[in-house]
Amino acid sequence: xxxxxxxxxxxxxxxxxxxxxxxxxxxxxxxxxxxxxxxxxxxxxxxxxxxxxxxxxxxxxxxxxxxxxxxxxxxxxxxxxxxxxxxxxxxxxxxxxxxxxxxxxxxxxxxxxxxxxxxxxxxxxxxxxxxxxxxxxxxxxxxxxxxxxxxxxxxxxxxxxxxxxxxxxxxxxxxxxxxxxxxxxxxxxxxxxxxxxxxxxxxxxxxxxxxxxxxxxxxxxxxx
Numbered sequence: 001x002x003x004x005x006x007x008x009x010x011x012x013x014x015x016x017x018x019x020x021x022x023x024x025x026x027x028x029x030x031x032x033x034x035x036x037x038x039x040x041x042x043x044x045x046x047x048x049x050x051x052x053x054x055x056x057x058x059x060x061x062x063x064x065x066x067x068x069x070x071x072x073x074x075x076x077x078x079x080x081x082x083x084x085x086x087x088x089x090x091x092x093x094x095x096x097x098x099x100x101x102x103x104x105x106x107x108x109x110x111x112x113x114x115x116x117x118x119x120x121x122x123x124x125x126x127x128x129x130x131x132x133x134x135x136x137x138x139x140x141x142x143x144x145x146x147x148x149x150x151x152x153x154x155x156x157x158x159x160x161x162x163x164x165x166x167x168x169x170x171x172x173x174x175x176x177x178x179x180x181x182x183x184x185x186x187x188x189x190x191x192x193x194x195x196x197x198x199x200x201x202x203x204x205x206x207x208x209x210x211x212x213x214x215x216x217x218x219x220x221x222x223x224x
Contacts, residue, residue: 001113006059008040010047011066014084019064019122021079021086022115023071025132026142027051028095035092045069048088050114056106058114064121074135075179076128082135087118091143102146115157127177127219129158130194137190138182145197161195161214168213170204176215 025048027035032053038044039051039061047068051059062068070088079085091107094100118124131147132140153160170188174180178187185202192200195211 001056001058001110003058003060006036006040006051006061008047008061008068009042010039010045010069011062012069014065014067017081017084019085019087020124021076021082021128021130022118022124023082023086023088023130023132023135024111024143024147025070025088025090026093026095026100026144026147027090028093028097028142030094030098032092035090039090048090050088051090051092052107052110052114053092054104054107056104056110058110064118071132071135073139074132075182076130076135077177087122087124089114091147093143096141096144100144100146103143103148108148108151112152112155112157115152116155119157125220126153126157126159127215130177131190133190133193134178137179137186141193145193145200147193147197149194149197159215159218161211161218164210164214164217165206166209166213167206168209168216170208172209172212172216176212176219 029035036051039047047062048070049062049064049068064087067083068088069083071082074082132142150160152158173187173191188204189200189202
């Protein structure tokens with residue numbers, strides 16, 4: 001795993017907030033070079049703790065004990081200060097605007113190795129390993145429907161539901177962590193991008209209800 005230090009000036013103090021969340025992004029720019037240049041530009045006022053290029057190269061940008069500026073206006077399980085409690089990882093990918101495509105195996109292998117090391121250092125629950133679209137469904141689509149969430153879950157990263165039958169209503173999404181005040185169609189689509197990426201309708205159906213019930217069954221009762 002090749003690692004290069006590429007420090008960003010865009011960070012500040014966590015204010016004593018514990019790290020208990022991991023947020024994954026795609027860069028959504030025409031090239032990796034352009035994305036890294038933006039993440040280290042003080043005028044841009046954005047950053048991430050790490051950026052992973054398509055060949056698996058990891059760029060270390062912000063120390064984990066500092067707050068990177070990656071999540072923006074966001075929400076998860078009542079928490080709105082997402083930057084303070086999270087580690088942010090950017091994956092080089094042009095995104096939906098510039099020719100979205102699958103994430104190469106080398107990139108996902110590097111992400112898996114890096115994330116395992118992060119999880120050893122910080123007590124991040126599986127249900128708090130999230131995409132940017134999960135915490136900001138009204139604004140963001142990344143890392144998108146081509147991101148291999150199920151594969152990561154099999155590697156012990158994140159939560160993946162068992163198939164079940166349920167009539168859970170759409171408002172139960174807030175019980176898992178999604179923002180109850182975000183537009184419903186956007187929240188449903190974000191949920192589908194993560195847990196049913198093959199079919200994005202923005203509509204709640206019995207399959208979605210079963211997936212949500214499967215997630216809630218695996219989430220610790222103390223977290224609900």
